[in-house]
Amino acid sequence: MTTFTDEQLDRYARHILLTEMDLDGQEKLANSKVLIIGAGGLGSPAALYLAGAGIGTIGIVDNDTVDLSNIHRQIAHFTKDVNVSKVESAAEKMQAINPDVEIITYKDFVTSENIVEIIRGYDFVLDGTDNFSAKFLINDACVMENIPYSHGGILRFTGQAMTVIPGKSACFRCVFREPPPPNLIPTCLETGVLGPVVGILGTIQATETLKHLTGVGEVLANQLLSFEAKGMDFRKVRVKKDKNCPLCGEHPVIKTLVDSEQPLCELKA
Amino acid sequence: MKIKVNGEEQAVEGSSISIAQLLKLNEVENPGMVTVQLDGEFVDKDNYEATQVKENNEVEFLYYMGGGSV
Numbered sequence: 001m002t003t004f005t006d007e008q009l010d011r012y013a014r015h016i017l018l019t020e021m022d023l024d025g026q027e028k029l030a031n032s033k034v035l036i037i038g039a040g041g042l043g044s045p046a047a048l049y050l051a052g053a054g055i056g057t058i059g060i061v062d063n064d065t066v067d068l069s070n071i072h073r074q075i076a077h078f079t080k081d082v083n084v085s086k087v088e089s090a091a092e093k094m095q096a097i098n099p100d101v102e103i104i105t106y107k108d109f110v111t112s113e114n115i116v117e118i119i120r121g122y123d124f125v126l127d128g129t130d131n132f133s134a135k136f137l138i139n140d141a142c143v144m145e146n147i148p149y150s151h152g153g154i155l156r157f158t159g160q161a162m163t164v165i166p167g168k169s170a171c172f173r174c175v176f177r178e179p180p181p182p183n184l185i186p187t188c189l190e191t192g193v194l195g196p197v198v199g200i201l202g203t204i205q206a207t208e209t210l211k212h213l214t215g216v217g218e219v220l221a222n223q224l225l226s227f228e229a230k231g232m233d234f235r236k237v238r239v240k241k242d243k244n245c246p247l248c249g250e251h252p253v254i255k256t257l258v259d260s261e262q263p264l265c266e267l268k269a
Numbered sequence: 270m271k272i273k274v275n276g277e278e279q280a281v282e283g284s285s286i287s288i289a290q291l292l293k294l295n296e297v298e299n300p301g302m303v304t305v306q307l308d309g310e311f312v313d314k315d316n317y318e319a320t321q322v323k324e325n326n327e328v329e330f331l332y333y334m335g336g337g338s339v
Contacts, residue, residue, distance in 0.1 A: 132335045153334030160334045180333045181301045242311050
């Protein structure tokens with residue numbers, strides 16, 4: 001059981017005031033471990049909010065360094081951070097927001113070789129990656145390791161999110177069987193992206209994380225949320241666990257982790 | 270006949286239409302950009318020609334979205 005200091009009670013007062021959260025919910029957050037994969041457009045707002053929320057331990061994974069063209073949307077990184085490692089830059093801001101949080105940085109990209117070792121022991125994973133190779137890898141590893149996670153994807157003015165509870169709800173492969181044909185889906189690099197649109201999605205993912213950890217409300221399990229910022233239209237589509245899913249169906253054929261050959265955003269500026 | 274595509278009612282000539290034709294009708298540039306659900310069931314890409322959409326069916330074209338971090 002966590003005993004909060006007066007300062008912590010003050011820090012988390014507006015959480016604790018929520019009847020659904022209460023001290024009990026705040027305590028659950030303090031005892032939780034969350035892993036954020038990707039310290040970019042989605043991972044940035046998620047990392048800041050989750051640090052502020054008082055998650056006990058937050059791991060953050062990224063092998064990139066900050067580029068000037070990142071900063072219009074990747075709000076954990078400041079102009080002074082150009083050329084600094086994204087995980088170090090993000091960790092600095094997270095720690096400044098909340099010194100209570102233990103932050104573990106992984107200066108690496110997830111691969112089929114390292115992902116299990118990285119995600120093991122975390123209660124929840126937030127996928128803030130930018131390519132389908134990583135997205136399918138994260139899905140497969142989380143389902144195999146039985147770790148719930150939040151999917152998020154962005155394209156131009158649109159975004160989508162789904163929360164996967166392994167064994168209970170549809171996984172990414174139940175909905176999207178396999179990575180799309182190479183070079184078919186345009187990248188943020190090629191098409192551009194409106195800064196706050198990734199912020200909307202990253203904060204939706206952070207909200208899903210807090211809901212899952214505290215049991216407040218219902219997460220986007222078996223539901224694919226999509227939104228389009230030009231008309232500001234939000235829509236949820238019911239999806240379901242597919243018995244023919246190659247990963248979590250009745251006769252799974254995917255039993256080992258693989259790296260797909262074609263990352264979505266393979267081009268670097 | 271009337272069907273629903275991505276939550277919106279759509280009038281289509283005839284009494285059935287294949288998923289492949291419906292994708293074209295809805296100007297989905299390339300079928301590889303989406304995954305398709307017919308009345309909540311995933312439709313395998315190999316079956317887009319053979320699968321017929323009928324009156325009152327609900328079809329969802331779910332787009333792949335991969336961007337995020339770069």
